[in-house]
Amino acid sequence: MQIGGEELTLCHSTTIASLAILYMLKSNGHSTIIMESPYYYATYSQALALGFKVIRIPTYFKSQFDWRVETIQTACQVGGSVLWITQPRIALGLNQNIDRLSDVLFRLPCLTVIVDEASETRIPSWLSQLAAGLRGRRLIRFRGIGKGLGINGIRLAMIIHHQSLKAQVEDALWVCQGALDVFSLEYGTELLGNWERFRMQASTCRVHINKMYDRISRLTRGSRLQLTPISGGYAGCYVLDMSHWNGSAPSKRRYLLELCRNHRTVILLGASMGFALDHSREYARINYYLGV
Numbered sequence: 001m002q003i004g005g006e007e008l009t010l011c012h013s014t015t016i017a018s019l020a021i022l023y024m025l026k027s028n029g030h031s032t033i034i035m036e037s038p039y040y041y042a043t044y045s046q047a048l049a050l051g052f053k054v055i056r057i058p059t060y061f062k063s064q065f066d067w068r069v070e071t072i073q074t075a076c077q078v079g080g081s082v083l084w085i086t087q088p089r090i091a092l093g094l095n096q097n098i099d100r101l102s103d104v105l106f107r108l109p110c111l112t113v114i115v116d117e118a119s120e121t122r123i124p125s126w127l128s129q130l131a132a133g134l135r136g137r138r139l140i141r142f143r144g145i146g147k148g149l150g151i152n153g154i155r156l157a158m159i160i161h162h163q164s165l166k167a168q169v170e171d172a173l174w175v176c177q178g179a180l181d182v183f184s185l186e187y188g189t190e191l192l193g194n195w196e197r198f199r200m201q202a203s204t205c206r207v208h209i210n211k212m213y214d215r216i217s218r219l220t221r222g223s224r225l226q227l228t229p230i231s232g233g234y235a236g237c238y239v240l241d242m243s244h245w246n247g248s249a250p251s252k253r254r255y256l257l258e259l260c261r262n263h264r265t266v267i268l269l270g271a272s273m274g275f276a277l278d279h280s281r282e283y284a285r286i287n288y289y290l291g292v
Helices: 013-026 041-049 069-077 098-107 126-133 165-176 181-191 194-222 250-261
Strands: 006-013 032-036 053-057 083-085 112-116 139-144 157-160 225-227 237-243 279-289
Touching: 006 165, 013 041, 013 112, 013 139, 013 157, 013 165, 032 041, 032 069, 032 126, 041 053, 053 069, 069 098, 098 112, 098 126, 181 194, 194 225, 194 237
Parallel strands: 032 053, 032 083, 083 112, 112 139
Antiparallel strands: 006 157, 139 157, 225 237, 237 279
């Protein structure tokens, strides 16, 4: 799928991209966003700050974090007009189901779909197949230039949209960011200038990620820890079965943190991802670029 200059807009980062898109959606009269779980908490906070109503679609480990098209239809009936998803799904490392997304777009012609591809490592993107069959205003994607390769020094991302939205996206960025820095533009141009080398780098990253996944899978075999399968991106998730522990969910978390402290296991407690509440399990994101 070839992308023309009028279908692509550069910005500082994927976080700025999500803010600009939300601002544009708000300007166009959208008021309610549907988000699958887990979701990126910064985007959720941005949406609330701009006055959106957010309908969160819970997904669970026991059902492989799956959701049904009928659930999205129900959300649309109560005002949802935008479906916000991640590819690969944040903190899971699972690729989106292209057939299901196609079904959503077919059944719900009034729905706009926004795809956050911040952790995408594939060149081209997994959902470029979906975009090829839907060159319209209803699909907007954004991704970083180097983040999928583990390169965070480049402050450069791209918003991929229909050409008719170019002016609106640029107007939104005037509100949300300043000028792009020269280093990021020059480095990004050099990185993308050799397309075959860039694709080879992405392929090499995938090999490293798969090796790390296999290694950690062996280390956790036979324990109460399970890894979510990694089919895309560089981040997955530990799932800890806490059903045998007594007490409330907060007390179980405190016990887990005490265990980590006593065994000098590094764990960061934060809100970068939003999982549906599950009293019997705890979830911890793992970055396969960092190694073990």
